[in-house]
Structures are given as structure tokens and as C-alpha cells.
Amino acid sequence: MKYYLILISILIFSLIACKQENSSSSQRPAVLTASDAHSFARPEEVVTTHLTLDLNMNFDSKTITGTAVHTIQNHGADTFIVDTKGLMIEEVRLDDSDKSVTPLFGEEDAILGRALKIPVSRKTKTVAIKYSVPRDAAALGWLEPVQTAGKTSPFLYTQGQAILTRTWIPVQDSPGIRFTYEATIHVPPGLMAAMSATNPQQRSSDGVYRFKMDRPVPAYLIALAVGDFDFSPIGKRTGVYAEPPVVEKATYEFADMEKMVEIAEGLYGPYLWDRYDVIILPPSFPFGGMENPKLTFATPTVIAGDRSLVSLIAHELAHSWSGNLVTNATWNDFWLNEGFTTYFENRIMEALYGKEYADMLALLGYQDLQKTVEDLGKGSDDTHLLLDLGGRDPDDGMNSIAYEKGAFFLKRLEQAAGREKFDAFLREYFESHKFQSMSTAGFVSYLKENLLEPNKLDINVDAWVSGSGIPADCPVIESDRFVKVEAVVKTFIKGTPAADLPVREWTTHEWLHFIRHLPKDLNQRKMENLDATFSFSRSGNSEIAVAWYELAIRNTTPDNNYAVAIMPQIEGFLTQVGRRKYLLPLYRAMKESGRLEEAQRIFLASRQNYHSVSNNTLSELLGV
Ligand code: BES
Ligand code: ZN
Numbered sequence: 342m343k344y345y346l347i348l349i350s351i352l353i354f355s356l357i358a359c360k361q362e363n364s365s366s367s368q369r370p371a372v373l374t375a376s377d378a379h380s381f382a383r384p385e386e387v388v389t390t391h392l393t394l395d396l397n398m399n400f401d402s403k404t405i406t407g408t409a410v411h412t413i414q415n416h417g418a419d420t421f422i423v424d425t426k427g428l429m430i431e432e433v434r435l436d437d438s439d440k441s442v443t444p445l446f447g448e449e450d451a452i453l454g455r456a457l458k459i460p461v462s463r464k465t466k467t468v469a470i471k472y473s474v475p476r477d478a479a480a481l482g483w484l485e486p487v488q489t490a491g492k493t494s495p496f497l498y499t500q501g502q503a504i505l506t507r508t509w510i511p512v513q514d515s516p517g518i519r520f521t522y523e524a525t526i527h528v529p530p531g532l533m534a535a536m537s538a539t540n541p542q543q544r545s546s547d548g549v550y551r552f553k554m555d556r557p558v559p560a561y562l563i564a565l566a567v568g569d570f571d572f573s574p575i576g577k578r579t580g581v582y583a584e585p586p587v588v589e590k591a592t593y594e595f596a597d598m599e600k601m602v603e604i605a606e607g608l609y610g611p612y613l614w615d616r617y618d619v620i621i622l623p624p625s626f627p628f629g630g631m632e633n634p635k636l637t638f639a640t641p642t643v644i645a646g647d648r649s650l651v652s653l654i655a656h657e658l659a660h661s662w663s664g665n666l667v668t669n670a671t672w673n674d675f676w677l678n679e680g681f682t683t684y685f686e687n688r689i690m691e692a693l694y695g696k697e698y699a700d701m702l703a704l705l706g707y708q709d710l711q712k713t714v715e716d717l718g719k720g721s722d723d724t725h726l727l728l729d730l731g732g733r734d735p736d737d738g739m740n741s742i743a744y745e746k747g748a749f750f751l752k753r754l755e756q757a758a759g760r761e762k763f764d765a766f767l768r769e770y771f772e773s774h775k776f777q778s779m780s781t782a783g784f785v786s787y788l789k790e791n792l793l794e795p796n797k798l799d800i801n802v803d804a805w806v807s808g809s810g811i812p813a814d815c816p817v818i819e820s821d822r823f824v825k826v827e828a829v830v831k832t833f834i835k836g837t838p839a840a841d842l843p844v845r846e847w848t849t850h851e852w853l854h855f856i857r858h859l860p861k862d863l864n865q866r867k868m869e870n871l872d873a874t875f876s877f878s879r880s881g882n883s884e885i886a887v888a889w890y891e892l893a894i895r896n897t898t899p900d901n902n903y904a905v906a907i908m909p910q911i912e913g914f915l916t917q918v919g920r921r922k923y924l925l926p927l928y929r930a931m932k933e934s935g936r937l938e939e940a941q942r943i944f945l946a947s948r949q950n951y952h953s954v955s956n957n958t959l960s961e962l963l964g965v
Contacts, residue, residue: 377671378731379504380515381447381456386418389513390557394524398534398567400495403476403483409510410469412520413461421461421468424507424514426454427478432471437464452734454507470511479953480505482625488950489568489623490584490641494532496568498622498638500631500954501561503672503735512560517670517778519557526550528567535582535620537564537633542572542580554634556614557776559668564633566620575599578612583621587641591621594644597651597693601658604692609662609685610768613775617658625919627954629653632660632682640920642883649849650884652690652702659685662771670780672735676726677779679739680747687748700820701850703748707818708857710745710811717742719810726750726806727781736954750805752816754788757798766792781806826854833867834860839874849882856888861896868893868903878907886914887923894930915943919951921958928959941965 382388389411396407413421425446432441447456459468476483484496499509507514526534530548535541538552554563566582573592574580576599583591598617606612619637621644630653631638637657643650663681670677683706691699717723717740726747728738755763770787785802793800804812829842847855856877872878877889890911893904904911915927931940941963948956 377515377517379453379672379735380513380518381424381453382422382513382515382518383418383420384513384515384518385416387413387415387421387461388518389423389520390414391520392510392512392522392563394510394522394526396524397527398497398529400483400497400529403481405474405478405481405509406472408469408471409512410467412467413465415461415463415465417463419460419462421459421465422513423457423459423470423511424454424504425457425511426508427475428457428508428511429473429475430457430470430511431473433459434469434471435461435465436467436469437462452732453504457511472511474509477953478508480508482622482952484568484623484625488625490586491569494569496566496623498566498568498626499564500627500638500952501563501633502631503561503675503739505954506560506563510560510563512563514560516559516561516668516672519559519668519776519778521557522552522554522563524552524565526552526565526567531569532567533570533582534565534567535570535618535636536566537562537636540572540582540616540618540636556634558634558665559778562632562634562665564631564636564638566622566638568623570620572618576602578602578616580616580618581621582618582636584623587621587644590644590646591619594646594648595619595651595654597648598654598658600693601655601689604689605655605658605662605685608688608692608764608768609771612661613666614661617661619654619657624917625950625952627919627921627952629920629922630657632657632664634661634665640918642918642920642923645849645882645884647849647882649882652686655689655693656682656686659689666771666776667774668778670778670783672730672738673728674779674781674784675728675735675738676743676747677781677784679743680726680745680750683744683748684751697820697822698848698850700818701822701848701854703752704818704820704823705850705853705857706741706745706748709741710749713741713745714810721809724809736958746805746811749811749815753800753805753812753814754792756816757800758792758796762792762796822851823854826851827858830855830858833871834863839870844875849884852882852885853888856885856892859892861892862898863892863896863901865901865903868896868901869906872903872907878910883918883920883923886910887927890914891926891930894927894936895934897934897936912943916947916950919955921955924951924955924959925962928962932962937963 391412393410396405398405433444434441442460445458449455480499482498486492486494489496504514506512528534528548533544534550536552538554541550570582570584571588572580572582573588575595579598581591581595602612602617614635616635619639621639621641624641626640629640643653659682663685664678669675687699687703690702714724724742730738833842877885880886893907897904928940944959944963
């Protein structure tokens with residue numbers, strides 16, 4: 342009898358516990374207890390569960406004014422702490438008090454900004470912060486009409502990752518804290534607005550837009566774009582937003598998007614964000630793409646005209662699982678976002694365009710990894726997957742290590758377990774951790790328990806996660822097509838003229854491999870011959886153009902001044918495009934080949950076309 346009672350009470354207790362767990366994964370955000378060195382928030386004390394924004398976008402002054410209302414859950418503390426950087430706080434009100442409360446600012450940290458400490462009571466349910474955002478807020482790209490494709494209207498976009506959301510919203514800015522959000526955004530009539538939320542497909546007549554994100558997301562995934570852009574559908578749950586002169590090209594370029602979503606779902610489970618749309622931003626956007634939920638933000642340089650760079654879309658889409666569903670707990674765990682996503686991206690590309698194609702992409706990635714390890718030093722701690730970014734800007738840890746070493750680690754696991762088992766493992770990983778954050782230690786123990794031990798796999802996980810350089814068991818990718826490219830490089834060097842090279846069927850990736858494999862001291866005549874034949878320096882394919890420009894710049898010797906000949910094109914590119922991945926290697930090449938002053942001059946003349954993310958990196962590189 343007694344046993345029955347105990348059994349029944351255990352049963353009832355576990356049912357309740359289960360129920361709570363379920364509701365916490367879908368409604369109540371998972372609270373991070375391990376601390377995040379890049380946020381002042383103390384979610385174990387008071388945590389945001391929902392955020393309501395009401396913001397006015399003032400294009401004349403390039404400022405934002407409005408309120409952020411936090412719905413909070415108080416675990417028994419008297420202070421609610423949010424992150425801010427550069428924000429002007431005008432008033433703070435609680436729902437359980439008639440008077441406004443006086444918040445305290447913590448000490449200013451050059452990287453993190455300031456904690457805003459708001460006194461609350463056990464009964465406080467909402468905290469309303471009235472504030473304004475100065476025009477130099479680091480997250481914001483305010484563009485003049487001339488900096489857009491249409492040249493007639495201004496544009497604004499935000500970039501939150503890694504810790505920039507606090508520069509335009511007072512918020513608990515840690516990837517381990519998730520909340521739902523809604524927003525009312527006021528823009529000049531005639532302009533369109535879109536967010537990482539449910540989006541309009543038509544413009545409003547009064548310039549007021551309402552958005553809702555009803556799944557909990559971390560602060561770095563809140564995003565907004567305002568400008569003269571239209572929507573164009575691709576499939577039933579996919580489409581593109583772009584400025585009128587770009588929208589048709591974008592629709593053509595991304596024709597495979599609906600198929601990509603289907604493939605991704607087939608691999609790792611249902612797409613849980615309803616729609617998947619992409620917005621093409623003006624060229625100053627500092628990244629190739631940013632995986633804002635429901636609405637990827639993308640650079641116009643992805644539009645090559647022949648769909649050859651769409652792996653970028655596969656990448657951002659893959660983040661809908663790795664990153665947006667299961668999120669790195671802190672920026673030290675960044676590889677859990679990017680390594681998984683790079684692996685997943687490659688699987689989508691393989692399913693869509695075949696293994697040969699995917700292997701070329703993976704090999705280019707491996708080359709990037711080798712180069713990054715060389716640059717950082719084989720023994721550098723920054724070549725570990727698990728990083729230690731405390732006291733540093735998380736941006737410092739955001740290089741190919743997380744992406745490529747992370748992806749090759751997963752390839753290694755796939756190789757050991759076999760594809761079928763590994764895919765099932767990943768599907769279950771996403772399903773069982775959806776809308777939660779994950780630390781490296783958490784993943785490693787999940788991996789051991791659910792894949793390595795049951796299958797008796799012997800993998801040196803530690804060497805991958807906490808060791809430096811490229812582990813000895815890193816899978817080797819072979820590509821016949823790249824072997825052929827290397828043979829063509831040899832023929833060319835021996836004297837075959839460019840026009841006689843067998844390159845007719847080449848894809849963008851073979852061209853990239855070709856340019857990367859040209860000797861660093863190719864003479865001017867040969868460079869001219871290549872360019873005259875293949876028009877690299879006028880290529881509409883940004884990857885090819887940049888690879889060629891870098892080679893030309895690095896290859897400046899007394900008897901080779903080819904870079905001087907194509908400097909107008911290089912300078913034109915540097916003035917127009919703000920994508921950091923392109924700017925950095927070109928400016929660095931200039932600096933390292935005796936052209937620092939020229940680089941400084943071009944940078945100073947172009948920097949108003951770059952977002953703060955690119956500006957900060959370049960200003961450090963060039964010392965201006
Ligand atoms: N999430 C990243 C962009 C990012 C990383 C923003 C770190 C801020 C800090 C995005 O998914 C990404 O990786 N973009 C790449 C393209 C991709 C195809 C590798 C980029 O921008 O080049
Ligand atoms: Zn990514």
C-alpha cells in the first residue's frame with residue numbers, strides 16, 4: 342500500500358515536472374545559469390520573458406526614440422539588470438507603481454557598455470523604459486539615398502550579433518536569454534519596414550508597422566530594416582525583399598530557396614519559423630548574410646547573376662536550426678552556431694547540386710581553415726573551438742576556426758558513426774533542445790551519451806574542442822575537379838596562352854581554386870593575359886573579383902605593377918562594398934605590400950559607406 346502511494350506520488354510529480362518542462366521550452370524561456378562574460382544581466386534573478394517595442398525612426402536626425410516594455414519573471418530579487426551601450430534613458434516605469442523609478446547605471450566598460458539597474462518589487466510584472474538612441478549607435482546602418490540601389494530614399498538596417506543589440510534597445514543581451522517580442526515601428530510614410538518577425542508584404546499607408554515574434558529568441562536576433570523595398574514571392578513560404586532595381590535579379594538568383602527549405606527539413610526536422618524570406622540590403626551591409634529569424638539579411642554581393650553564390654542562403658537557412666533553434670550559450674561557444682551551420686550548409690548544397698559540387702565548397706573551406714591556423718599560429722588558443730573571450734570583444738573570436746574546424750569536426754563524427762546514425766543524432770539534438778541554449782560542455786556530454794558511447798566510437802573529442810590547430814584525424818576531402826584545375830594552372834605557367842586553357846565548363850568554385858593556386862609571383866604579362874581573357878577584374882562575381890584583386894595587390898614587385906593597372910577597379914570596389922570579409926583581405930594585402938598610405942587614403946574616403954562593424958576592424962588594421 343505504502344509502495345503504491347509512493348509510486349503514485351512519483352508519477353504525479355513527474356507528470357507535473359514534465360508539463361512544466363514542456364511549457365518552459367515553448368513559452369517560458371530557458372534561463373542560462375552559467376554566466377556570460379559579455380552581458381551584465383543576471384537572468385537567474387530577474388529575466389525578460391517578452392519585449393514590446395514602440396519606436397519612431399527619425400531619418401532626418403538618424404535617431405530613434407521610443408519605449409521598450411519588458412515583461413519580467415522575478416526569481417526573488419530587487420533589481421532588474423539590462424545591457425545598454427550609448428543609450429539615453431529618459432524614464433523607467435513599473436506596472437505596480439504610480440511613480441517612475443530611478444535606475445542606476447553601472448560603470449562604463451569600453452566593450453560591454455553599461456548595466457542599467459532597475460529597482461523592482463516581487464510584484465512587478467512589466468518594466469517600461471523610455472529611451473533614445475544616438476546617431477552613432479554601433480548596430481545601426483543609416484544610409485543616405487545615394488548609398489542605396491534606388492538612389493531616392495534613405496535606408497536603415499540593424500545588425501545585432503554579437504553584442505550590438507544593446508546599442509539600440511535596452512535589453513538582456515546574452516545569447517543564453519530568450520524572449521518573445523512584438524514591435525510597433527513608425528517610419529516616414531512611403532517606406533517599407535521588415536523585422537525578424539511576421540512581416541508585411543505590402544507598404545502601409547501611414548508608415549506604421551506592427552510585428553510579432555512569438556517564439557523565444559535571443560536579443561542578437563532582433564533585427565529591423567526600413568527603406569524603399571518590395572516583396573517578391575519565390576515559393577509558398579519563401580520570398581525576397583529588395584529595392585525595386587534589385588528585386589527581379591534577386592528573385593532569379595534565389596529560385597531554389599523553397600527547395601532548400603524542403604531539403605533542410607528532410608535532413609534535420611521541421612522548419613519551425615513559418616516563413617523563410619531574405620532581404621537584400623544595400624552594399625554597406627558588413628556581412629554576407631545574417632540569420633535573423635524568418636528574414637535573413639543579405640549582402641547584394643551574393644547576387645552573381647548565375648546563382649553561383651547561393652550556398653550563402655543555404656548557410657543562413659541552416660541557422661534556423663543551428664543557432665536560432667539551438668543557440669550558443671555564450672560567445673565562447675560560437676562554434677556551436679557556425680560550425681554546425683557550415684556542416685549543415687554543405688549537406689544542403691550536396692542534396693541540391695551533388696557531392697562533387699559540395700566537395701569543392703568544403704575544400705575551399707578547408708583552405709580557409711589552413712590559412713587561419715597559419716595566421717593565428719598553430720599553437721594559438723584562438724584556434725580552439727571552445728574559446729575564452731572574457732575581457733575581449735567577441736568579434737575577435739569570429740573567424741574560420743568556428744566555421745571550418747567546427748564543420749570538419751562534425752564531418753569527422755559523421756565519418757565515424759555513418760551518415761544515417763549521425764543524421765538521426767542531429768535531428769534528435771535539434772528536437773530535444775529547440776528554443777534553448779547550449780554550451781560546449783553540454784554538447785560534449787550529449788554527444789558522448791547519445792552517439793559515441795552507444796556506438797562505441799573512439800574519437801578524441803578533446804583534441805577537437807580544446808586542442809589547437811587542425812587535429813590529426815581531420816577528414817580529407819578529395820576533388821577530381823580541383824585536381825584538374827591544378828593541372829590547368831601548371832599548363833598555363835608552362836606557357837599555354839589563357840585562351841587555350843580547357844576551362845569551358847568551370848564553375849565559380851573552380852575559378853576560385855584556380856586563382857588561389859596561381860603562383861604568388863606571376864609576371865605582369867601573364868596576369869594581363871589572364872585578365873584580358875577572363876575579365877577577372879571586371880567580374881560581376883564578387884568572390885572571383887576579390888580573389889583576383891588580392892593576388893594582384895600581393896604580387897606587386899619592381900617588374901610587376903599589374904595592381905596599379907587595375908587600381909581603379911579595386912578602388913571602385915572598396916568604395917562601394919562594405920562587406921568585411923572582402924574589405925579586410927584587400928586592405929591587409931595593401932598594408933603588407935607597401936601600400937599602407939594608399940590604403941589609408943581609400944579607407945578614409947570610403948568609410949562613410951561602411952557599417953561600424955567593418956569600420957572598427959579596418960581602423961584597427963590601418964591605424965587611422
Ligand atoms: N552569423 C553570421 C554572421 C555574423 C557572425 C555576424 C559573427 C556577427 C558576428 C552569418 O551566419 C555568417 O556566417 N555569414 C557569413 C556567410 C556564410 C556563408 C559563411 C558571412 O557574412 O560572410
Ligand atoms: Zn553563420
